[in-house]
Amino acid sequence: MTYVKIFSKSGEIPKYETENSAGLDLRAMLDEPLTIKPMERVLIPTGIFLEIPNGFEGQVRARSGLSIKNGLTMVNGVGTVDADYRGELKVPMINLGSEDFTVESGDRIAQIVFARYESVKFEPVDSVESLEKTKRGAGGFGHTGR
Secondary structure: OOOOOOEOOOOOOOOOOOOOOEEEEEOOOOOOEEEEEOOOOOEEEEEEEEOOOOOEEEEEEEOOHHHHOOEEEEEEEEEEEEEEOOOOOEEEEEEEEOEEEEEEOOEEEEEEEEEEOOOOOOOOOOOHHHHOOOOOOOOOOOOOOO
């Protein structure tokens, strides 16, 4: 078990909604309701401050229900919270729907998944031919078909 230190302005700590959930729900912490117009981008505060252990990151992700039902998703797809960040966790949201969407304080707006990672060091090589050959090679987006 890995421990992440947390301070929550509301006193509420994120929790797993089901036994096998990967993500913990993040809730909006607002002084008043916030209406997001179609195609508008906003930064929604959560009132949460974290101390994530070295070697871990927090991956902030959209909630699928909000995305499919209302078009509300994250501006940057998945956001990374680094282990050395100590500011308030805020979620960059965009309304891709066709109607205004109002966020109330306490609404679940995103989720956070914690993942272990390794730092790497680059080893420069003289040419692209120096990279090990693979079956895939330079095949990119859509190279395997449907």
